[in-house]
Amino acid sequence: MRYFEFGILGFGTGAVIAAIALGLVVAYRASGVINFGHGAIAAYCAYSYNSLRTDGEIPIPPLPNPVAPIEGLFNVEIFNLPTFISVGDSVATIPALVIALLIAAVLGLIAHYAVFRLLRYAPVLAKVVASVGIMILLQGAIVIRYGSRAKQADRILPDDTVDWFGATLPIDRYLLLGLVILLTVGLWALFRYTAFGVATRAAAENERFATLLGVNADSQAVVSWVLASVLAGLVGVLASPIIGLTPNQLTLFIIPALGAALLGRMSSFVVAAAAGVGIGVIQSVLFLLEQNASWVPDLNIPQALPFIVIALAMILRGETLPSRGAITAGRLPEAYVPKLTRARVSAYSVLIAVSVLIVMFAPFRFRSGMNNTMVGVMLGLSLVVVTGYVGQISLMQMAVAGLGAYAVASFGTDAGLPFVVALVLAVLAATAIGAIVSLPALRTRGASLAVITLASGLAIQEFLFKHEGWFGSADTRNTDAPSLFGFEMGPNSSFPIGDGKIPSPGFGLLLIVITVLCAISVMRLRRSRLGQQMLAVRANERAAAAAGISVAGVKMSAFAISSALAGMAGAFTAFKLGQFTADSFGIFVSLSVLAFAYLGGISTVGGAVMAGTLFAEGIGIVVTEEWFNLNVQEYTAYVAGFFLILTAVYNNEGIDGFQRTQFYNLVRKIRGDRSPTPAATAEEVTA
Amino acid sequence: MSTATLQTKGLTVRFGGLLAVNDVDLDCRPGELTGLIGPNGAGKTTLIDAVTGFLPKNASGSVNFDGEEALGTAPSRLAHRGLCRTWQTLELFDDIDVRSNLEVASSRLTPMKALRDYFRGSDVDERIATTLELLNLSHVADRSPSELSQGQRKLVGVGRALVADAKLLLLDEPAAGLDRQETVWLGLQLRRIVEAGTPILMVDHDMGLVLSVSDRIHVLQFGKLIASGTPEEIRNNEQVIAAYLGASGGDE
Numbered sequence: 037m038r039y040f041e042f043g044i045l046g047f048g049t050g051a052v053i054a055a056i057a058l059g060l061v062v063a064y065r066a067s068g069v070i071n072f073g074h075g076a077i078a079a080y081c082a083y084s085y086n087s088l089r090t091d092g093e094i095p096i097p098p099l100p101n102p103v104a105p106i107e108g109l110f111n112v113e114i115f116n117l118p119t120f121i122s123v124g125d126s127v128a129t130i131p132a133l134v135i136a137l138l139i140a141a142v143l144g145l146i147a148h149y150a151v152f153r154l155l156r157y158a159p160v161l162a163k164v165v166a167s168v169g170i171m172i173l174l175q176g177a178i179v180i181r182y183g184s185r186a187k188q189a190d191r192i193l194p195d196d197t198v199d200w201f202g203a204t205l206p207i208d209r210y211l212l213l214g215l216v217i218l219l220t221v222g223l224w225a226l227f228r229y230t231a232f233g234v235a236t237r238a239a240a241e242n243e244r245f246a247t248l249l250g251v252n253a254d255s256q257a258v259v260s261w262v263l264a265s266v267l268a269g270l271v272g273v274l275a276s277p278i279i280g281l282t283p284n285q286l287t288l289f290i291i292p293a294l295g296a297a298l299l300g301r302m303s304s305f306v307v308a309a310a311a312g313v314g315i316g317v318i319q320s321v322l323f324l325l326e327q328n329a330s331w332v333p334d335l336n337i338p339q340a341l342p343f344i345v346i347a348l349a350m351i352l353r354g355e356t357l358p359s360r361g362a363i364t365a366g367r368l369p370e371a372y373v374p375k376l377t378r379a380r381v382s383a384y385s386v387l388i389a390v391s392v393l394i395v396m397f398a399p400f401r402f403r404s405g406m407n408n409t410m411v412g413v414m415l416g417l418s419l420v421v422v423t424g425y426v427g428q429i430s431l432m433q434m435a436v437a438g439l440g441a442y443a444v445a446s447f448g449t450d451a452g453l454p455f456v457v458a459l460v461l462a463v464l465a466a467t468a469i470g471a472i473v474s475l476p477a478l479r480t481r482g483a484s485l486a487v488i489t490l491a492s493g494l495a496i497q498e499f500l501f502k503h504e505g506w507f508g509s510a511d512t513r514n515t516d517a518p519s520l521f522g523f524e525m526g527p528n529s530s531f532p533i534g535d536g537k538i539p540s541p542g543f544g545l546l547l548i549v550i551t552v553l554c555a556i557s558v559m560r561l562r563r564s565r566l567g568q569q570m571l572a573v574r575a576n577e578r579a580a581a582a583a584g585i586s587v588a589g590v591k592m593s594a595f596a597i598s599s600a601l602a603g604m605a606g607a608f609t610a611f612k613l614g615q616f617t618a619d620s621f622g623i624f625v626s627l628s629v630l631a632f633a634y635l636g637g638i639s640t641v642g643g644a645v646m647a648g649t650l651f652a653e654g655i656g657i658v659v660t661e662e663w664f665n666l667n668v669q670e671y672t673a674y675v676a677g678f679f680l681i682l683t684a685v686y687n688n689e690g691i692d693g694f695q696r697t698q699f700y701n702l703v704r705k706i707r708g709d710r711s712p713t714p715a716a717t718a719e720e721v722t723a
Numbered sequence: 724m725s726t727a728t729l730q731t732k733g734l735t736v737r738f739g740g741l742l743a744v745n746d747v748d749l750d751c752r753p754g755e756l757t758g759l760i761g762p763n764g765a766g767k768t769t770l771i772d773a774v775t776g777f778l779p780k781n782a783s784g785s786v787n788f789d790g791e792e793a794l795g796t797a798p799s800r801l802a803h804r805g806l807c808r809t810w811q812t813l814e815l816f817d818d819i820d821v822r823s824n825l826e827v828a829s830s831r832l833t834p835m836k837a838l839r840d841y842f843r844g845s846d847v848d849e850r851i852a853t854t855l856e857l858l859n860l861s862h863v864a865d866r867s868p869s870e871l872s873q874g875q876r877k878l879v880g881v882g883r884a885l886v887a888d889a890k891l892l893l894l895d896e897p898a899a900g901l902d903r904q905e906t907v908w909l910g911l912q913l914r915r916i917v918e919a920g921t922p923i924l925m926v927d928h929d930m931g932l933v934l935s936v937s938d939r940i941h942v943l944q945f946g947k948l949i950a951s952g953t954p955e956e957i958r959n960n961e962q963v964i965a966a967y968l969g970a971s972g973g974d975e
């Protein structure tokens with residue numbers, strides 16, 4: 037009986053998952069985009085509603101203040117941008133709900149007009165990256181505005197209980213379930229019987245043909261995006277008193293919702309909604325089972341359930357999502373062949389020399405910023421290999437890094453193995469697990485792959501890192517300082533040269549050496565035969581197979597190499613912190629790693645260096661904060677999300693590619709060269 | 724018969740209810756350039772796709788390549804065995820230069836080889852330079868295929884198939900997009916490739932080209948093989964004239 041009660045209680049989360057899944061399906065059917073930011077739209081609306089109810093404020097996403105650097109430099113205040121529009125003290129329920137849903141509609145319009153319409157013919161990579169950008173941006177906006185603690189949510193649905201089926205339960209669960217059923221039937225009928233639905237289906241079959249028939253695919257998409265957002269917003273507002281109002285929770289409901297939508301092959305409303313509610317119910321029942329039944333192992337199964345559903349969906353449904361008959365014309369970011377010209381070697385030498393000077397003599401924050409940057413560069417490199425060279429999206433890099441960190445703590449500190457051995461074992465462990473997790477990925481590509489890696493990342497986080505007794509042991513483990521030939525090189529070890537302050541130059545120098553080695557390895561990879569094959573696979577899997585390339589083999593080596601680099605980064609994160617903490621390797625960190633890597637330049641080593649500079653607490657951030665007196669740390673995720681979208685839409689080669697093109701144009705101008713040349717690389721010029 | 728490089732028996736390809744290739748028996752013999760013609764939608768591309776392992780779920784019948792069954796084998800394995808193709812829609816690797824396009828196809832990369840290549844650097848492969856020379860592509864070897872003319876892009880596809888130690892080349896409309904002069908030149912090069920020991924199966928719409936360079940020709944219509952023979956025989960075949968030459972003028 038208790039299980040029945042818990043099952044019904046699960047309708048709360050189930051309804052949210054189902055509503056987000058319905059929104060995913062609507063948007064996918066109309067525009068072929070899987071929007072990873074859909075959960076974040078629900079969260080943003082729920083927060084807006086509550087803000088209206090309690091303070092009468094409509095939040096404005098934090099805008100960059102253009103004069104902030106000047107203000108910081110001279111320590112004056114010129115003006116502040118508003119962060120909300122006040123509409124009185126406290127808004128009544130209905131108007132507040134209407135405004136919140138209007139905000140949802142606007143978000144849908146922005147998503148369509150400012151992002152996905154511009155990416156209509158772009159490669160899947162750009163679309164996925166942009167939608168991850170939306171997710172980070174909205175989640176970041178909420179955190180900045182409201183903090184990350186849970187808030188008391190205002191209730192719309194009645195707080196009563198009813199005595200149905202022999203159990204006394206809150207009526208809101210039944211109401212939410214009823215609402216989801218209504219929405220599902222409504223959507224089904226809309227797509228089945230109305231002119232709108234028929235036109236959308238025609239456009240999904242063959243966009244060009246539908247256009248000839250006079251269907252305006254664009255207006256279909258507009259309506260669908262608004263509809264999808266309003267759905268998510270509505271259920272987000274209604275259910276937040278039940279599931280709690282935190283920035284992460286609603287945002288992360290995207291993962292089970294993706295599972296549900298995938299079970300419905302991104303096209304069936306009924307299956308998606310049923311699966312969504314089902315996930316909520318099963319999670320709730322499992323939760324009770326884990327608490328009560330002794331035969332159920334205490335494995336955090338409820339948290340891992342979405343992953344299981346997604347894996348199942350992939351196996352049952354195969355890799356094929358109904359693809360749209362649209363043409364892709366966009367280009368993938370150019371992966372320049374690294375050529376070590378004299379100019380380049382000198383530039384790199386200067387960079388390395390400056391880094392060395394910083395870790396040896398600069399003040400504390402700069403030193404530790406440099407260390408963070410080096411770890412960030414390694415993480416960036418890991419994505420250059422798998423996403424830049426092979427075009428496969430991985431949203432689980434931090435989970436793999438966490439495995440490396442955990443392993444180095446186990447092998448090095450707990451088992452007492454020497455530093456080098458422990459490091460090698462840790463990297464190997466991350467490589468192996470990364471390669472295993474990539475196995476289901478070999479059958480999929482594009483957006484489905486992104487979904488799988490996102491879910492795997494969450495599963496590793498919830499299942500392994502947070503599990504008491506295996507990896508978790510209260511979530512932290514100590515890590516001994518690395519030492520080589522009896523010479524200790526931890527962040528707190530003493531170092532013969534310098535001021536003897538922490539973090540120790542010894543650690544900084546070790547990190548620089550390792551990072552430079554990693555960077556050289558990735559450059560070499562690009563020039564090797566395997567690297568060429570990776571780019572061939574990225575360009576065209578079919579043709580690669582016909583040319584005798586083992587596509588699965590190439591993808592798997594890419595995942596393995598990428599995981600090795602991520603594992604290395606993780607191990608050094610553990611050394612840096614002196615311990616392994618699950619929180620440093622969470623899912624949002626993975627997302628922001630992708631954001632910075634893409635922003636820096638996803639397909640070049642230079643891009644990874646740029647990414648490391650901007651990475652959380654990296655040297656670029658430290659310099660901005662110290663010199664311009666700005667508090668950017670708080671804004672990094674938010675700004676990263678914003679620039680990620682911008683990069684995906686306008687310049688998919690990131691800062692590094694931008695810099696190359698600018699430099700190339702400059703050199704041409706100086707030489708007075710006016711001949712029309714194709715997109716040549718900067719290397720050719722410096723050569 | 725048993726000496727044929729490629730021999731299909733009862734090859735059938737179904738797309739739902741559509742029989743795109745219907746019970747086709749054809750062969751390609753060593754030392755020969757075999758033409759495959761037929762009106763648009765006759766099933767020529769589908770036949771090449773099936774033979775090279777791209778339609779495992781749709782194809783049935785048997786395909787003997789070099790003494791072994793080819794149906795049910797993955798495309799990359801067939802490529803290793805010497806069954807190499809080009810695409811009507813090109814499908815080049817636009818992200819890497821022309822030379823690399825050939826290099827990636829030139830040898831099979833085992834894990835050991837990949838490691839040796841990574842640490843020691845890639846060996847220079849003479850065949851790549853020779854092939855680029857043969858196809859008149861040496862001067863664009865360092866450019867991206869996307870910067871080349873349509874004709875040159877076609878040749879990159881041919882080159883990519885050639886360097887893989889092809890035992891049989893399947894070319895899907897290699898002359899489409901080429902001008903008269905380029906087509907004649909291509910025909911000469913194809914003959915040279917065949918004389919040098921690599922048989923070719925060529926699909927093309929340019930009847931002049933097919934009739935002048937082929938040793939034998941197969942004709943498809945609505946998925947069925949309606950004639951096989953020397954160019955002379957095909958030219959005079961009533962059925963072919965009715966079905967193809969007469970009807971559409973034989974050109975696009």
Ligand SMILES: Nc1ncnc2c1ncn2[C@@H]1O[C@H](COP(=O)(O)OP(=O)(O)O)[C@@H](O)[C@H]1O
Pocket residue numbers: 738741743761762763764765766767768769770
């Ligand atoms: N993947 C597919 N699914 C369904 N029908 C197909 C597919 N590929 C080809 N066809 C159909 O098979 C027939 C033969 O096509 P194709 O082999 O491309 O002809 P050809 O190359 O001779 O011009 C056409 O009617 C085409 O529409």
Ligand SMILES: [Mg+2]
Pocket residue numbers: 767768769811
């Ligand atoms: Mg064809």
